[in-house]
Amino acid sequence: DTAVSQTPKYLVTQMGNDKSIKCEQNLGHDTMYWYKQDSKKFLKIMFSYNNKELIINETVPNRFSPKSPDKAHLNLHINSLELGDSAVYFCASCVGAGTDTQYFGPGTRLTVL
Amino acid sequence: GESVGLHLPTLSVQEGDNSIINCAYSNSASDYFIWYKQESGKGPQFIIDIRSxxxxxxxxxxxxxLNKTVKHLSLQIAATQPGDSAVYFCAGEEAGSYQLTFGKGTKLSVIP
Known part of the structure; x- marks a missing residue:
């Protein structure tokens, strides 16, 4: 019954590694997002896809690359991980373009050592 | 760009009392606002929304x-319960922007 799911829930890795986080929504939504939440709980949008097309690409290092194989999935690949990438990453989805409630996944806590 | 912020970072209330969490926004073009609740170890959960x-x-x-004149919104929780303890975020969106901008969050602690 999970609406927005993410895997893995926890990810611990060494600096310089490449890792991916996966997100799936079964709500039939057209738009999906990735957010980063820092240690002070501040939530900042990173990317948004609408029907598999990138529509928001905030100032994020190009080591971060989102991929949307279909509108139900939005994965986040991170190359050459750095200490500052440690955070909780949330996926979210909403029905369509703007002014719609976003539904969040449970988050992936990434720790870079 | 928009900034959305909160007046109080922490709030402690007695169980059964009413809670008020405040939020200010800067983008007068914002026309949709949401309050989210985030419990420890979980993702933000939709509470309520309001259009401009x-x-x-x-x-x-x-x-x-919502007070558009002073660009302020508040969340009132009646008869606060221990299960209401969480971090509360306000978020605002400009029509067609696809983008929610979140405030910093207020931690609500309910004293039994």
Whole structure:
């Protein structure tokens, strides 16, 4: 019954590694997002896809690359991980373009050592 | 760009009392606002939303008030319960922007 799911829930890795986080929504939504939440709980949008097309690409290092194989999935690949990438990453989805409630996944806590 | 912020980072209330969490926004073009609740170790959960053509909206035990003149919104929780303990975020969106901008969050602690 999970609406927005993410895997893995926890990810611990060494600096310089490449890792991916996966997100799936079964709500039939057209738009999906990735957010980063820092240690002070501040939530900042990173990317948004609408029907598999990138529509928001905030100032994020190009080591971060989102991929949307279909509108139900939005994965986040991170190359050459750095200490500052440690955070909780949330996926979210909403029905369509703007002014719609976003539904969040449970988050992936990434720790870079 | 928009910034959305909160007046108080922490709030402690006695169980059964009413809670009021405040939020200010800077983008006058924002026309949609949401309050989210985030419990420890979980993702933000939708509580209530309001569009800019409204001043007030009520849900179950929660009320959101929007004052567009001073660009301020608040979340009122009636008869606060221990299960309400969480971090609360306001978020605002400009029509067609696809983008929610979140405030910094207020941690609500309910004292039994």
């Amino acid at each position: 053509n409204m001043d007030k909206r009520q849900g179950q035990r929660v009320t959101v008030l």
